[in-house]
Amino acid sequence: MTESRPPASEAPDDPPPFLGSWRRVYTAVFFYLVAVIAALYVFTRALRP
């Protein structure tokens, strides 16, 4: 075994299995986060001391 592994491979950048492109998947995850934070904020406001 030598110091380096085989030369850098050209690993293919496959599309995601849903939503068509990775950009759309990232956007969906971002808006999901916004929705979760908004829900937790409403939860906090509704039940604050």
Add this chain to the structure above:
Amino acid sequence: MTPLDWIVLFGTLAAIVSYGLYRSRGSNTVDRYLLAGKTMPWYAMALSIMATQASAITFISTTGQAYVDGMRFVQFYFGLPLAMIIISATAVPIFHRANVYTAYEYLEKRFDSKTRALVSAIFLIQRGLSVGVALAAPAIVMSVILGWPARLTTIVVGCVVVTYTVLGGIKAITWTDVQQMGIVFLGLLAALVTAVWLLPRGVSFFDAVSLAGVAGRLNAVDLHFDLKNRYNIWSGLIGGTFLFLSYFGTDQSQVQRYLTGKSIAQSRLGLLFNAVAKVPMQCLILFTGAMVFVFFIYERPPLVFQQIELQKARSDAGYPQVESHFQSAFEHRREAATRFSEARRAGDSALRAQSAAEYHAAQKELDAARTDAARLVEKASGTSGFNDTNYIFLTFVTRYLPAGIVGLVIAVILSAAMSSISGEVNSLATVSVIDVYRRHVRRQATDRHYLWASRVATAFWGCYAVVFADYARNLGSLIEAVNIVGSLFYGGMLGVFVLAFLFPRVRGTAAFWGVLAGEASIFYAHFRTDISFLWYNVVGCVVVVIVGWLLSAAIRTRAQGLAAES
């Protein structure tokens, strides 16, 4: 623990470890031992990433944190989905195409050997410190439940983890992690349902939620910006994003998980699953802690949750007075809580406000009694900074959960501990062999030799973790301790990868000095300012990038000047 609990506990753990070892057959080359031959599907990676991050500390300490401080700790994780998106778009394809075993191997390809050596050393120091903290948590569990000496417990748990990690490599770790996460979800749900189920007759789930709210335990989001406040939405979104970028993008214990992926797409899916699942999972854990708090409004909690320490304070002349103060404060709080629930159900807002005020006054009295008790414990044991946060959830589990569920929850805690420790030990061994031994000690040897070296390094780091765990047990809230240790080093590590990915003109020497400057700024912030630790990652990363970029520009200008002169 009943015999049924022991059967559930040992049956669950034996099944998990056996299955992991069975799935790891054929890990007989370095590539298969350290990277599973890049064959792992996304769901296995996703659960392994989650399992490595969710240690026993997550369950012991986070539930306790919710009990004493509410749910605001969840904001710490708000930056995680953002970090996952950025890493999926940038680091994942770069690491996959660089065909490396470690993230730091990539740094030599991009910069030079000294930058790789420096960042590898930083990783070994910080991960070496936190692996001890991760191993200390299950020792606390077993010392409370079995009364075993914590040191013996640390050695036993450490030996089990080291055995399957040494034998099966990353494949055993990953498949064990998958099973462990299944048990974790099951155990968590069981603990939450039981906490609500055990509330007195007449106290509904909605009463419990309302009481947790009035007690300030459901404070999930705080919009107020304050650099000194550890947990608010801004420290979570900005500081948390930088912390998780560092953790998932530069920490070998995580990078190694997604380097085992079959493809770039599989690795991305593994990370994005975590982006979606992590915040709800933390909410579930914290909410369980909040429900345990409500349970102890009706059921008298111990004066101090760490019973062994409390025994030492019982002989103090002031103890009976503190105990009596605590008892009367507990009764006042329970009465106020009952009145609050009745007012809520009757829709009487005036009575509700009055009973809430009475509740807060009683809670203040209760907190004062607990503070006095902590002082007695400190006086009796001759120590300072007494903290029993890590014992709250364990006290609830062992005293109140039904037979079988206790064994399951203890299996959850030990599973979580073993999954994170195995991942950390494996990554420490990988960096030691690939970035240190193979790079600086023995550059040309057979695959069999490096496989042997990887197993020896794994065993070494396992032993190191056992020794360091002995010290880590006295660090107070372990979840905060592990995050603070990480934050002292992550900013510098993230900064050098930002330079590598986004600043193509910056070269090795500038990056090297940039990292040193970044680390110096973090230690200055820690020891000389009141800035909350989540901001260390931002400070360190920004300093590395600015110093690295400026130095690189200065080196280029000087080289151009010399070239012009000649």
